[in-house]
Every structure is written in C-alpha cells, then in structure tokens.
Amino acid sequence: MKKKLIISLLTLAFAAPLLAQTWIWYPGDYELWLGNKMNNRRTERGTFFPPFWKMASHYVLVEFSKQIDLLQPEEIEIAVEGKYNVKLDGKLQFGAPKKLLLSAGKHSLNIKVHNQATPPAIFVKGKSVNTDASWKVTFEDKEWIDESGKASDTSATVYMAAGCWNFNTPQELPSQFRLAVEKQSAVSKKELASGELIDFGKETFGYIIIKGLTGDGIVNIYYGESPEEAQDTEHCETLDKLQIKGTSVINLATGVSTPLLNGEYTLDNNKAFRYVYVTTEKGVQFSDVSMLYEYMPEEYRGSFRCNDEEINKIWDVGAYTMHLTTREFFIDGIKRDRWVWSGDALQSYLMNYYLFFDSESVKRTIWLLRGKDPVTSHTNTIMDYSFYWFLSVYDYYMYTGDKAFVSQLYPRMQTMMEYVLGRTNKNGMVEGLTGDWIFIDWADGYLEKKGELSFEQVLFCKSLETMALCAKLVDDKEGQTKYNGLASALRAKLEPTFWNESKKAMVHGCMNGKQSEAVTRYSNMFSVFFNYLKDDQKQEIKHSVLLNDSIMKITTPYMRFYELEALCALGEQNAVMKEMKAYWGGMLREGATSFWEKYNPEDKGTQHLAMYGRPYGKSLCHAWGASPIYLLGKYYLGVTPVKEGYKEFAIKPVLGGLKWMEGDVPTPKGKIHIFMNKRFIKVVAGEGSGYLYFTTTRKPKVSVGKIEEVTKNSYRLWIDTKEEVIVKY
C-alpha cells in the first residue's frame, strides 16, 4: 500500500498543468528588469543603497512572431504590456486590436511592442494559437522596403526563442509580479524605557504593520536580527522613520506617503528582522505591531531526516535560510545587501537542486548576473564571480537537462569569455587588473590578491572547460575546439606552476615566475573536487591542507561549503558530519534561527554580530550559510545526475556516522527517495535510471535487479524501475 501511494504521488508530480498560453518576452529581459528592482531595494539606515556595478536594461522595442497553420478559423485574444501593433500576413491591423479573427490556413502573425518602463510582453490566447516559448522574438527586425514598396530580404534578423515564466492569464501582468504575503504576529513584546521591543520569534522578512496609530508626530522603527541590533538606535543596519500627520503616514526614509486607515499602517518597504524596536515621539501612540510576511512560494521537494536531531535541526534551519533568501532571485542575505551575487548564487543553485528544484529561479538569476553586452567588468565586478557564473550554466544543464536555456544564453557566454580572455597575461593566466575585485573569501588573515593566483586559475580553467561543453551542446564546433584548446593549455600549466612538492600542496599564487610561500585552502579544495590532481596528490592535500590546522582556517560558511565538499569527495563523510555538528551546530547553540554570513567559533557574544567594521554589519541570514542542504543531499543521500536532467543518476549513500537517514532528492519531474540504515538501503527512483553504489563486507541481497561487485566489497546495482528497491547489505 505504501509503495503504491508513493508512486501515485510521483505521478501527480509529473503531471504539471499543461497551460499552453503564457506571457512571453525577450529572453532575459524580464529577468533583468525584475532584477534591477530587486537590486535597488537595499537601504542602509533609511537611505537607498544601490549596487556599484552596471545595470542592464530590457530592449524597449521588440517584435514577436509565429508561423501558424490552422485547420479551422479561430479568434485570438491579445494582451500586451506596451504600445503595440499587430501584423497578420504582413498587413498591419488597425489600432491596437485586442481580438483578431484568423481564417483557416497558413498565417504569419507579428506583434511589435514598445515599452520603456517595463519589458515589452505579450499574451495571446486562442484555441490553438497561444503564446509560449515556441514564439520567436527579435529586437532588430531589419525589415526594409524599397521605393516601390517591395519588402527587402529580412534574413539578417536574428531571432531568439521567447522567454516566459508562469504568468498564464491575461490578468497576470508580468510587470505587476509580487511575492506572496501572509499576515503574521509577534511572539512577544517588551516595554522598555523609551520604546517597545517586539520579537517575531525567528528571523523573518516582510512589511511591519502598526495598528492603533493616533496623534501627530514621529514613529521610529529600528530593525534587528538580534535584540542588541534593534535596540542600538545609533548603529542598527536598517530603520524607518514615520511621520504621522492626521490621516496620512509619510515614511521619511522613502518619502512615500500612505493614507492611514482605521489607525493601521503597513510599511511601504520590506525588511529583514527578528526584532523591531519601536519608539515614538510624544504625541503619537500605537497599540500593536505585527507583520506581513513576504515569501516566494516554494515546494520543499527535497527532504532529510536522520537519527541525529541536531543534524535534522541543521537541515531545517538550512532550508528556512534558503527559503528566506530565495526571493525574486537567489540573493545573498535578506538584511543588508539583498543583492544577487554570483558566488553566493552558485551555492544557492546547488542547494536548490536538493531542496526546491526551482529551475525558474536559477534561470532568472543566471540571466540577471550576466546582464548585457558590452561586458565592461567582471560579474558583480569580481573575477571569481565571473567564473562561478560560467560554472553555474553547465551545472544547471546537468541537473535539469534544459538545453534550450543553454542555447539562449550561449551568445552571452561567448562575449563574457571574450572579456575574460581579453584580460589574460602572457602566460594565458588571469591576474587582477584595474577594476577587478579579487574576492576569494572574507578571511581573518592576510590574503594576497596580486599576481597569478592558483585559485583564480583553477576557476578559469573550469570555466574554459564549461565553455567547451556548452559549445558542444549548441553545436558550435569552432568554439568547442577553441575552448578545449585553451582549457587544455591552462590545465597543463596548473601543476607545474602551483604544485609544491615539499609542501604537498598548491601554493596560493605565483608572481614573476616565483611561487609564493603561502598555502591557502582555496585552490587545493577546488582541485580536489574538480579532479585536477592525481589521486595521491589529493590524498596528500587532505592531510597537508584540509585537515591541517596550521593552514589559515575558513570562517565563512561560503568557503566551508567547498572545503567540506572536498572532504566528502575524498570519502571523509564521518569527519564532515562532525564538522557540520560543530560549525552549524555551533551557530544553533548561539541561538541562530537562520544561518550566518560568517561564523568564527572563537568569537564571543556580540562579536558574532559585527562585520565590515560595523557592530551589526554581519548578515544573520545568508544563503551561503545553508550548505548542509547540499552536502546532505549530494554526499550522504548521495544522489547526483550522471546524464543531463537525471536521465541517468548515481546514488552513493553514505551514513557518515549516522545510524539511519531518509530523504528525497528532487529531479526535474519527480524525486528519488532514499532510506538507509546499517542493514539495508531502500530506494524509490521516481525518474531516470542509474546505479546505486554501496560497500559491505557482508553478502548483499536485493529485492529487484542484479547486484554487481565492482571491486572487493564494492557493489553496484542498476535501478531501472519506479518501484521500491530494497538492498540488504
């Protein structure tokens, strides 16, 4: 019975609603527009604080087209965001028609839209003619007529497949998109000398609501991820200042005036907080503070449970951290930047593949991070972040199998790589030039950023390999040869340039042909899971670097992500489990309700809140804090795609010291369910087929299929059924 239930649920998951018609736009354009809105919502103590990189914009004039062949006449409805015209079989229709009758037979339908403020977008609904990704779109339709009125060759026009998301009715205007909201109450209030401290019980995000407002004067709202921050009116990172004037409220931070209805006012701008401290000038009173929680509706398609409740808590808080930072885009953290950063986003994508499997959010974020040509700087101005961007595309393809997206994006991958290649030195390596931010990590010690850094070359090499893979995917043979050549040449230089045989490690960098003395973890970690070194070298690195306390420690969950990934890749799941409990468990013991931007176990008390020279500069809800989601899914449940979109998977479950674990890993249209304890493994693979790998010194038995022994005590089992498979081992 149980088995059957699982299967029928999976069947439901497959049956995504088949809505043919949806709003369409120039691919990437809506994403850039929405991203600009997102990136321009940051405030610092009541002041607008936008990014410092170039923002791209949508094409303001776009033509949509579709070739149609109708068996019967049909009427179509047309909805448009922008000023537009409609051309049927080359003939302009009067005005801006909202309906159009198409006769049976072949037609060409063209809709041209101009919109400066929001992306040109159209929605067409008919019986068979419906807007979707099969429509073509161009920003330059090179359509000329000569003096006699004859149309010239239009073959020069470059068309793209239209972009879309999930706006499936004419009323859901893409430009009006808002995240979901839900009223929530505070869990406690405390009257203090000069104000009221309200606690919402855990890290959250949304719009503060103040009720029972009366009188004229000022209300100050100080937000805090900690009670210290909220009450420190001079240093808290975010605040609002309201001027109550009779029947209206002006937010002096934003300048927005809102009518006061029945004494209730909802803030016009959203914030991250657990605590708010509200003070008033005399003459103003309020009765209650609550909130409108704002969130991206997400289905938790991944799951994890085990015998260790601390690990379960880590997974839950990780998932919540991911949910809070998964907004219009995958952002860094909800309090401070609220920006889309490529290095942060890459980790969000990877966690997402083991949690929401929300591919649309991945695509949106990748579009936004790329912007448009000409490329005038690295992604977010950071060299490493350009490289992560390349890596994200092929990752996305492997997890989703969505080749169409790679095809749409590939031209911008090429121009991005041209930018990088235009800045290489005589050795074909990248070095920080004027305008490049070399980030690597927030480190407590000194990090050299000049010269040829091994970390940047490793990422660069992987980026070139990614370009070659994507070139192959889109059948760009010339590109494939070029990028493969560049990748091989660079790869061949990595070991001779950076490997130090006496240190048994990659050194941090190389300047004027001379290796630096310093060894840092970064390039060593990446070389391990990129397989850039020989097996014995990797094992050496484990001891000389990864498990060596004299090498500068990593204090951000950001780089711990890769550090622990490297250890898992070396089979150190037991050690990593302990690390997770110590590090993420450490944050929980400090009272974390979401994971942090940085955590140094050696810090004490309010030291945990400080960063960037500011007492509350640190973000206490940072996407990169949630990496156990990824590690537990990929290296414990052990599920990865072997072929794109999980056409073939690999399952290598590892208990890593746990007694039992159980969980789901989502796939494009289904999920893979695992249960494992020390005696048996149960797998229900809802999509794809692939090998289950396991080791045992006993003789394993299986309910379905045939176990093969790969090496001594190592086995594999081909799973090609959607039924439950039980292996006793």
Place this chain on the structure above:
Amino acid sequence: MKKKLIISLLTLAFAAPLLAQTWIWYPGDYELWLGNKMNNRRTERGTFFPPFWKMASHYVLVEFSKQIDLLQPEEIEIAVEGKYNVKLDGKLQFGAPKKLLLSAGKHSLNIKVHNQATPPAIFVKGKSVNTDASWKVTFEDKEWIDESGKASDTSATVYMAAGCWNFNTPQELPSQFRLAVEKQSAVSKKELASGELIDFGKETFGYIIIKGLTGDGIVNIYYGESPEEAQDTEHCETLDKLQIKGTSVINLATGVSTPLLNGEYTLDNNKAFRYVYVTTEKGVQFSDVSMLYEYMPEEYRGSFRCNDEEINKIWDVGAYTMHLTTREFFIDGIKRDRWVWSGDALQSYLMNYYLFFDSESVKRTIWLLRGKDPVTSHTNTIMDYSFYWFLSVYDYYMYTGDKAFVSQLYPRMQTMMEYVLGRTNKNGMVEGLTGDWIFIDWADGYLEKKGELSFEQVLFCKSLETMALCAKLVDDKEGQTKYNGLASALRAKLEPTFWNESKKAMVHGCMNGKQSEAVTRYSNMFSVFFNYLKDDQKQEIKHSVLLNDSIMKITTPYMRFYELEALCALGEQNAVMKEMKAYWGGMLREGATSFWEKYNPEDKGTQHLAMYGRPYGKSLCHAWGASPIYLLGKYYLGVTPVKEGYKEFAIKPVLGGLKWMEGDVPTPKGKIHIFMNKRFIKVVAGEGSGYLYFTTTRKPKVSVGKIEEVTKNSYRLWIDTKEEVIVKY
C-alpha cells in the same frame, strides 16, 4: 547709426544668460530616451509603426559627483528624477534629502540615482554649488569595501562629463519636456457629400481640435498633405477614428480615452497635414475644426534676400520645411516616418548651420543615431548612413568649435568604426553583407547594390579621415596613426579601382576585380567636393557626369543637395541658380508650401503624391528638400568656417547671376552679415576673423584693411573687425 545698432545687437547675442544650474544626466542618455519617444510616434493609417532597428536605452543607475571647495557654508537644494541617495564626504545622508547644508571647506558630493522609466537626472542649486557639465557621472562606480569596512581603490571607475540641455529650474523636469504649442485656425472649409474638408492653408503639424461635439458615435479624421490624400479615405497615410461616448472621447487608433470638456476635444496624438477631411456617423455632430500647432522654438539666425523673388520664396519655404522637421530631433519628414535617419540628419545639420545654428539639436540627433554598444548593425541599418554619422561629428566641430562633445562621443565613434572595420573585405573595402542596407538614393533607374561600390568607398574613406581628425582632437595618438593609415591605404585605391579614363568618370562599382559598365553621379559628386581627384579630373567629371543628361538623373532633393554642391564647388553657381529655380521653383509651381521627399519634374498631377507603391506615400515636407538654405549660405553668401567654431572664417560671395543679395550666416555666438551687388560687397563679421575673397577686373577699394591680389583678378582681404567693411570692386 545703423552700424552701431548692428553691433549692439550682436553684443546682446553674445550675452547668453548665465544660468549655472541645470538638470544633468549621463551624456547621451536623455537624448536616447527622448529619441525613443520620438521614433515611436509614427503611425500608419491609425496603427503604431515603430522603427526596425535596435533602440538603445539610458543607464538606469547612475552616480553624479562633484568636488567642492567652499569659502563659506551654503545650503543646496536637490531635485532628482528617480530614487536616490546623497553622500557627503563618503557619508550617506538619511533618506532622500531635498536640502543639504554644506560647511566651508573641501567636500565631495555624490548623488546616486536609479530610474528605469526615465533617465536618472539631478538638479542642484546653491550659491556656488550648481549642477552643470563640470559634474562627473558614471554608470559603474566600482566602489568596494572589504570585510573591515575599508573602501577599495575606485580608480577603475570611468567618469564622463555630465550631459545637459536647457532645463534650468527644478520644476522643468527633463522627462516632462514637450515642444511648444499654439492654437491656430483653418483658412477654409468645404462641405462635401459625406464630410467636411478643412484647409489650414499650408503644410503644418500638430493636434486637431474639434469643437461643438455632440451625440454618440464615430468621427473619422483623414489627414492629407494634399486635398486628394485627405479625401481618399481608403488610402490616406494617416487617420484617426474617434468614438464619442457621452462625456468622453476614445481615440480608437491609440486606445486613449479623454474627457470631453464643453464639447471640445484635442487629439491625443499629433500629425502632419495641410488638409483634414472629417466624416461622422449619424448621431454625432461638430461645429468647428482647428488645431494646436506644435513646434520647436527656433530663432532664425540665418537669412537670405535677393532681387529674385522666386529665390526668396524658395529660401522661405526651405526655412519653413526645416522648421517643421526640426522637432525634438532633426527628423526626415513630418507625415510618415517622423524618424531620425542619419543621411537625412546630416543635411539638416548643414542647413541648420546656415539657419538656426541650433547646436543642441545637432548633438541630440548625433547621440540618438549612435545608440549604444554593442553595435549590431549600421546606423538605421544603412551602410551609407553609418558613414554620414562619422562625417557629421567633425562637421559639427568645425562649425561650433565644441571639442567637449567630440570627447564625450569619441569612444562610441571608435566602437562604431570597429564594427565597420570588422566587415571589410580582403581589399579593405566595404561591401553589402547580410543585414546591410545599401541605400545610396531613391532612384528611378536600376542601382546595383552588390560588390565594391565606389560611392560607399568614398564615404568610408572620408569616415576614416574623420576618425583620424577626431583622434587627434582628443589626443588619441594610437588611433590617429591607425585611422590615418587606413584612410591613406583606402584613398590610394580609389582612383586605380574606380576611375575609368575612357569614361572620364568614377564607375559605379567593381565586382571580382572588374569595373562595372555603369557610371552614376554619386561617387563622382562626392569625389569632387571631398577633393579626392585631380583638378582636371574634376573638370572632366563636370562634363562627363554632372552636366551629362545621359547619366541617370537624380530625382530626390536629397542627392540634388550633393550634386549642386559639387557644381558649386566647381564654380558653377550660375548653373546651380538656374537649377534651383527650375527644381525647387518647380515644386512651388506645383503648389508646394514645404519641400518634398522626391520631385520628378516629368511627373504629372497626382503622380507627384505617390511613392513606395502607395498613392500618397510621398512626404511633402521632407528636411532634405530644403537644401537651398545650405547652398545659398555656403556657396552664394559664401561663408564657411576655416578654423573650428568660426575662429577663422572664409567669405567667398558669388552672385551666381543675381543682381544683389543680402543675408546673415550665424556663427556660435554671433553672425556674419553680407551684402553684395555687382559694384560692392559689405561685410559685418560679428565673430572671428578671416579672409573675404572676390574677383574683379576693376581695381577694388576697401573702407578698412588692405586688399591683396592672390592671382590675376583674384583678391583677398583679411577682416579682423566687427565694424562694417565695404569693398568696391
């Protein structure tokens, strides 16, 4: 007395109001934004008809900055279009301050603005701190802080001098700019069987006003540049259809609903017309039709009068044609495209230098035509139009002396030229590739567009020379060497490739190394006034091509512009005077109240109205129709700048068969007045100094200065006074 009066008027002209504070923006961005509005106003029979080339957009996030040193404290007012922050000495100010008190001493002031819908723009007014072109602006401020809060090197940020126009008060928001309007009445009305034909007496432009509207139903407005067009409801080029519904009017063409006030309705969209034909469905009545004339306020700083009243009329109608087509930008024609086309604009600029000397409109138009990087096609998709764009920049510099503009634009000139150079063939010549429109001219005969066309190479060569000149101007030594090299190489190929000694002419083109049989006027004309051939060749061309009736005739005023310029450059002012009277006089005799897009004297009746396979396709008010304005100023009054901005001028007046002529040629801050008859020449040069050239067989006398004989009967006189100079000759 008269002399004195002239001088004091000139003094007034110099004293432009000194308004330090003005709205500023990223240079070119406002221009692109306004241009998109302009280019998207075309309609065709009630349907929106946008351009088919890529439209660029403003940067949506921009930072403005200024270094300040104050002797005394002062308060500044800040007005902004967009969401913004203000940073004083690196410290963010709370909210979005509208006022700021600056203490005495040094400060750095930064204002960062985000605006998606309209260009980010700011206006700062203080006692000494005021926004103007001395402010710096960037779209990418590369300003990082490290984990400790320390700001990183920002030297990578690329700043530009801010752009501005004439919005000099905080209330004049750049985004709200509109042309001037003025109510005007019709000159006659005629009741016809099914409607009323209203005549406004001459070609005009604006918004139709209908008064005394009563009832419910449809009112149709058919516009015509001719009575035939207005009355041909099936074929007129533009129309509107109004639905009167109680107290509101819906324009069914635009979908815009407007309240009906006292029975009066003003159209929501503007049109070109002389005639309107208004029909109603039963149930609707109206009492009167008038208009709101819309225009760019311009001062007619150039003038021309002579003994020939037909020439005077040609000048007046030319000036009116120029005025109608000088709108937010220099557009092609007011009825149909209403777009900004580079080839058309180049002629408008040149005419403008002899009429309005409106440099702001030239700059706006040049910015708009260039768009932004990446370059994905030729200007307006037309190869020749890219070349005209290059030419326009140096022309502008020569007439105005405005080096700052060339500096702002130079980076975009470089990338535009990179695009062109990326499309040359193995001979370093341009040929039409996929996506290139080779225009040349609307011709009544066949024009080969394939292969190496002599016309395109001549323009390409001049463009390279222009690049070299501009490179020198902005001190780009590398660019200067490069472009000079390319220009010389191409120049050296022109004669060997295209000159045909037996034809005594440049042939039309060359394919696979073989000269074409055809000779056309285009490259021959341009080679004459670009001085690309030897003097004897130029004289040969005069007879073998320019004055040879067997060479395909030019039927557009567009190319007649250059044809007559070539003849003037060869000293054929008498012949050109006859041509002007025949050709432009011919249009006047056909009843023209503005000059046309095309005029073939051999056409009859309504043939004059047809073009593009449509009975009223031709524009009867086309900027390129107005070339006598340019020819009379440059080749009869004979005034040209020898050094940039008329620091040095040359005056070579030629009566060309007239008995006398008198006129003004504007200079950046003044004007040069000429009177000439067969006995004396009077010059008042309000700005600059330079030579007056003239020929006479008599012995000339002068009131001021010293005449030099250059060659037999040829004289020159250095004029270095603002007083009137009289030469008897």
